[in-house]
Amino acid sequence: MTTKRSVSSALVVDDEPNIVELLRITLEGMGLEVSGAHSLAEAQARLATGLPSLVLSDLRLPDGSGIDLVRHLHEKHPQLPVAVITAYSSADGAVEAMQAGAFDYMSKPIELARLRHLVAAALKLNNPQNAxxxxxxxxxxxxxxxxxxxxxxxxxxxxxxxxxxxxxxxxxxxxxxxxxxxxxxxxxxxxxxxxxxxxxxxxxxxxxxxxxxxxxxxxxxxxxxxxxxxxxxxxxxxxxxxxxxxxxxxxxxxxxxxxxxxxxxxxxxxxxxxxxxxxxxxxxxxxxxxxxxxxxxxxxxxxxxxLPPLRERREDIPQLVDVILQRMNGPGSGSPATLAEEVMHKLLEYDFPGNVRELENLLERSLVFPDKNILETGKAPAHFQNEEQPPVPRATRGESGVARALDDAEAALLRSMLEVAAGDAAMAAQQLGISPQSFALRMARSSAGSPE
The missing domain is CATH 3.40.50.300 (P-loop containing nucleotide triphosphate hydrolases)
Known part of the structure; x- marks a missing residue:
């Protein structure tokens, strides 16, 4: 008793008979059953009798565009892989076809090695194992x-x-x-x-x-x-x-x-x-x-x-916090740390200009520096507070205009780098090429100031 073997099939659509014949010989050599069509109407007629495993279509057909065929198949049969063939390697048509739903494209003259790879990849898409x-x-x-x-x-x-x-x-x-x-x-x-x-x-x-x-x-x-x-x-x-x-x-x-x-x-x-x-x-x-x-x-x-910023999907913050803390806790380290309810409220209200990376940095700093820990303490970090930040103090009257300008420029640079690093002072220091201690001293100096 012989078992019937399922054979993959391909529809080749091109108005050049020699191209259809070349593709037929190549694909039959890969074990596919191949049918050809030389126009859009002929292709539609063949598709009406049954769907192949894949479709290879030229972009320029005597009665229309191959892109119309791509759109039709993508709308009616989105699981059917369609690849387009174009004689214009720099043509906009290949991009337009992929935007319309084509699986891939190749240019004329056809490279048989690339054709075989493209067909093999298309057939894999129809294999349930790949889902x-x-x-x-x-x-x-x-x-x-x-x-x-x-x-x-x-x-x-x-x-x-x-x-x-x-x-x-x-x-x-x-x-x-x-x-x-x-x-x-x-x-x-x-x-x-x-x-x-x-x-x-x-x-x-x-x-x-x-x-x-x-x-x-x-x-x-x-x-x-x-x-x-x-x-x-x-x-x-x-x-x-x-x-x-x-x-x-x-x-x-x-x-x-x-x-x-x-x-x-x-x-x-x-x-x-x-x-x-x-x-x-x-x-x-x-x-x-x-x-x-x-x-x-x-x-x-x-x-x-x-990708939306974190502030546009605030409802994901609690789940992100849980996953980040579990990852930081590591396997076999007991129960991960948790956030006090009031701290979570602060997180949900914060805009996170550094997005998920800033959230990760914040939680990591809280574990590394227990004295600044916001976990289980109910104490939110300074940039979560609604209080206005004190203005940068002006230089003393005894300083020259040049010194004042230099100090102001340094203070602005430090604040800018800290903001880019999402509040991570060590990362900001690294970006500036100075030690964290030097960064902290410079920040303290820029935040201090003598009364006028």
Whole structure:
């Protein structure tokens, strides 16, 4: 007795018969049953007789656009993976198709190795086993905003479309990027995070794209870049707004053509990457100011995911506090610390300009410095009080105008860095390159002052 084997199928839609035949031969070699269509109407007729396992469609058809087919299938059959083929590698149509719901795209002339990879990935989407990879449970909070973000991540996990994450500092952009990666078919491949603002400008190209031996002074061996390290997986470009203009051009080509050329190299390396970028800056305003390329933004911002600040989901604060305290307490350390009710009320009223990161810092400081502990004491930290902060004292009459200006500038810098560090004095001191003791003394001096 023989068991009937389920065979995957594909519908290929292209007005060029030789393209349909090439794809048919390749896909049949992968064990698929293939049917072809040369127009939008013919494709609709074939779909009416039964759904295939995947659809490959050209963007330009004699009786319409492949994007219309993508939209129709995404609306009626959102689980069916659709990939588009375009002869215009830099065309806006590929981006528009992915925004309409396409799983992926590839350019003509077709690279058979990439085609096989794309088809294999599309078929995995229809495998029920892959539905188990849902990493959204790591996002804490049951507010409607967080529930929507989890749902968006699940949808994004079924696509290779570039994602651009926006939100204030401390809202968890890298955490969300990792959740997208770990929920996707690439979950068993590398996730490489790059802080674009932390790499010196002179090293960015070699860090990202790699460098051949002898490409620059000190390059004693061939060096793999972060793009190659992430190949097959996801590359997370954090603080993308800090990327210099020259590198923006090279990044655009890497995303658009899916190839890179190492510094000093003569050959190009093909990429199979999911691109996720993030920033707390307004890239639209940067485009208007001429400091960020509009075409790069268009390529990165295929799908935008905005993370709300903590003040817009205050109902999640108690749950966040519980999770953070449990993590800080560590396994086998007994019951975690808890907050007094009046302190929790203060937390719920506070706007948290540093968002979840500031909340974490606050709770950690409370455990490290018991004399300033807000846990179980009912004593809220100073910046939770509603009292007005005393003004910065003016310099004494005996000081010169220059000395006064220097003191005022130092005081303003210290306060600014403390605010950026969400009240973490040690972090502010590190950013300024001074010791915590020196920072504390300077803060005390700027807060003091002689009466006039």
């Amino acid at each position: 188990k990879h849902d990493a959204t449970d790591r996002l804490v909070g049951d507010s409607p905003l967080m529930q929507q973000i989890r749902e968006d991540i699940r949808k994004l996990a079924r696509s290779n479309a570039p994602v651009h994450i926006t939100g204030e500092s401390g809202t968890g952009k890298e955490l969300v990027a990792r959740a997208i990666h770990d929920s996707s078919l690439r979950h068993d491949q590398p996730f490489v995070a790059v802080n674009c603002g932390a790499i010196p400008e002179g090293l960015i190209e070699s860090e990202l794209f790699g460098a051949e031996k002898g490409a620059y002074s000190g390059a004693t061996q061939t060096r793999q870049g972060l793009f190659q390290a992430a190949n097959g997986g996801t590359l997370f470009l954090d603080e993308i707004g800090d990327l210099p203009m020259l590198m923006q051009v090279k990044l655009l080509r890497a995303i658009q053509e899916r190839v890179i050329r190492p510094l000093g190299g003569s050959r190009e390396i093909s990429l199979d990457l999911r691109f996720i970028s993030a920033t707390h800056r307004d890239l639209g305003a940067m485009v208007d100011a001429g400091t960020f390329r509009q075409d790069l933004l268009y390529r990165l911002n295929v799908v935008q995911l905005h």
